[in-house]
Amino acid sequence: MSDLTIVIPNYNGAHLLRRNLPSVLQAAVAYGTGTEVVVVDDGSKDDSVDVLEKEFPEVRCVRHLENQGFSEAVLTGVKAAKTRLLFLLNSDVEMQVDCLRPLAAYFSDESTFSVNPLMLDEDGTVNRHSWNLRSMQRGYLKLDDWTIDQARELRQSRKLSSLYACGGCMMVEKEKFMALGGFHPIFKPFYGEDYDLGIRGWYRGWKTYFEPNVTVIHQSQGSIKDNVKRARVKQIRRRNRYFLEWLHMSRGQLLLSTLPQSLFQLLGEILILDKTNVKGFFTALGALPQVLAERKSILKGQVMTLDEIIREIHAFDSHVKKEKP
Numbered sequence: 001m002s003d004l005t006i007v008i009p010n011y012n013g014a015h016l017l018r019r020n021l022p023s024v025l026q027a028a029v030a031y032g033t034g035t036e037v038v039v040v041d042d043g044s045k046d047d048s049v050d051v052l053e054k055e056f057p058e059v060r061c062v063r064h065l066e067n068q069g070f071s072e073a074v075l076t077g078v079k080a081a082k083t084r085l086l087f088l089l090n091s092d093v094e095m096q097v098d099c100l101r102p103l104a105a106y107f108s109d110e111s112t113f114s115v116n117p118l119m120l121d122e123d124g125t126v127n128r129h130s131w132n133l134r135s136m137q138r139g140y141l142k143l144d145d146w147t148i149d150q151a152r153e154l155r156q157s158r159k160l161s162s163l164y165a166c167g168g169c170m171m172v173e174k175e176k177f178m179a180l181g182g183f184h185p186i187f188k189p190f191y192g193e194d195y196d197l198g199i200r201g202w203y204r205g206w207k208t209y210f211e212p213n214v215t216v217i218h219q220s221q222g223s224i225k226d227n228v229k230r231a232r233v234k235q236i237r238r239r240n241r242y243f244l245e246w247l248h249m250s251r252g253q254l255l256l257s258t259l260p261q262s263l264f265q266l267l268g269e270i271l272i273l274d275k276t277n278v279k280g281f282f283t284a285l286g287a288l289p290q291v292l293a294e295r296k297s298i299l300k301g302q303v304m305t306l307d308e309i310i311r312e313i314h315a316f317d318s319h320v321k322k323e324k325p
Helices: 014-031 048-055 070-080 100-108 148-155 174-179 193-203 223-227 230-248 251-271 275-286 288-299 306-313 318-322
Strands: 004-010 036-042 060-064 085-089 093-095 112-121 134-137 140-143 169-173 207-218
Touching: 004 014, 004 070, 014 036, 014 048, 014 093, 014 100, 036 048, 036 070, 048 060, 060 070, 070 085, 070 174, 085 100, 085 174, 100 112, 100 169, 100 207, 112 193, 134 306, 148 207, 169 174, 193 207, 193 230, 193 288, 193 306, 230 251, 230 275, 230 288, 251 275, 275 288
Parallel strands: 004 036, 004 085, 036 060, 112 207
Antiparallel strands: 085 169, 093 207, 112 169, 134 140
């Protein structure tokens, strides 16, 4: 097993650190010597730093004096890591003690970029974004239905490819992460950056996987939910959805499907006075020149198209589509 660094961005999450760091430290010990836990405190106003210093002295704390955002906090932690492998983890995730070794095993294949475990909500419900098995439907990449039984049955005979790994609990190779420049700043302050990162990795032929036999528990709280108003979160989610589509859809998909569908949806939102989503669209539109410039840079030198990536992740799942949960 390669040495590993667990990187946790934190903002005003002292209560989450107290709750979840014990499981993280147990998992680090179980993985083996050379495993380090790095928490990047992103300008917290609560007592996060005191909690780390007094209650978790074995954790390395790297501080931002001012809040810089999720992507920057992760990048700081990645740069501080001295290991080949990284496990990027949100502070609102509880780890199983034995979850790291099965994920690290994927990196014996040099084409592996990232892998994420099964995510369960606190009530035991499977988080459907654990496996980002997506299909093109009416100009959008829709998340397919799947069940954990189907995933585990398929895993007995093959690896399960995924479009991207969830940024809140993903193992990734540091060199490849840095080669892509980390999470793209255009998605700042949050949401969509892991989606984009996974696609950019696939463009280079680097694969992402889902491991259904390893579990973490994702709690219904976190820095974004605790510190950002719901309307602003909704607006940013909508803006970043447009960014993802404009960056990665082919010209034909954009012109024939995605843009017409988006405009039709926008008209409906205007009619019902959905100001938040409408503002998300126009905020995205204002950044269109930057998005187009980034699109040109991202697509330069790609070895796989988005259509080829979608076919790759669906090469083995015919009975998943036939059987509904």
